[in-house]
């Protein structure tokens with residue numbers, strides 16, 4: 509096969525383009541007119557809390573749910589006109605695993621491969637490669653029902669890769685998994701990213717977004733609140749460090765008020781949460797010294813770097829995980 513050198517325009521053409529993308533269910537505005545583009549090879553995330561409209565967006569991008577309004581183009585095609593052509597080039601990991609519980613792990617991959625009309629030998633070879641990739645070689649003949657949650661998730665990802673998709677859509681890849689299972693999954697997804705697979709994922713875990721996304725949009729109530737790389741979002745919407753101090757039940761509000769009155773605290777902003785007070789400051793240790801000098805006695809104190817959770821709190825006044 510002769511290599512076709514793509515033009516500059518083709519190289520930079522977004523694989524997903526959404527403008528004013530909107531979805532309503534009756535009176536509910538699930539997605540309120542959002543704009544985003546995803547470049548080839550990019551790892552793009554939608555970070556937001558429950559009900560933000562993440563799954564609704566993913567279903568429209570996956571060409572399984574029609575949009576109510578706006579522009580949407582996937583790999584240059586309109587899902588209203590070219591659903592099957594688009595779906596053939598996507599890998600989809602839905603929020604809920606929908607594996608065939610009665611079948612063995614490897615059989616799940618084989619059956620799915622046949623949907624795409626791939627030759628049996630190709631499917632069998634890819635199934636074995638993907639079981640190895642998902643670290644499930646020794647579970648090839650296990651019934652899906654007998655796999656752990658993390659294994660089921662890895663099998664769903666392997667299945668989504670059977671057609672060698674140009675874009676992999678992952679709706680909350682690690683929700684409900686224990687920390688170890690999440691780390692195994694992140695490692696696998698990171699490998700895909702290194703291989704240049706275009707990833708689009710949703711999450712309400714800020715650490716997941718920080719680990720996996722080159723760029724993300726923060727979504728809340730169907731709207732995009734901010735967009736950028738994790739580092740840029742933190743730079744733009746938070747301070748370098750955060751001091752977390754706890755004063756015990758019922759005493760945080762009063763402490764927050766007193767901290768707010770400290771002159772020369774070096775703090776940018778104070779957030780009072782039910783169980784602790786957050787002081788946003790470029791130098792958390794200096795802020796802590798000022799708090800202690802003022803006569804306040806926190807039960808515990810912690811200085812940490814700002815995270816996407818702080819960005820979300822700043823933008824919405826709420827915590828990502830309620």
Ligand SMILES: Nc1ncnc2c1ncn2[C@@H]1O[C@H](COP(=O)(O)OP(=O)(O)OP(=O)(O)O)[C@@H](O)[C@H]1O
Pocket residue numbers: 533536537538556557558559560561562563564565603712
């Ligand atoms: N099929 C549907 N019919 C009616 N309303 C729906 C439907 N699907 C979603 N919604 C509503 O649209 C809004 C967005 O839901 P969506 O599932 O997209 O959120 P999400 O960000 O994926 O949330 P979660 O983190 O809980 O998965 C919610 O208010 C939800 O109740």
Ligand SMILES: [Mg+2]
Pocket residue numbers: 562563564603679
């Ligand atoms: Mg969802």
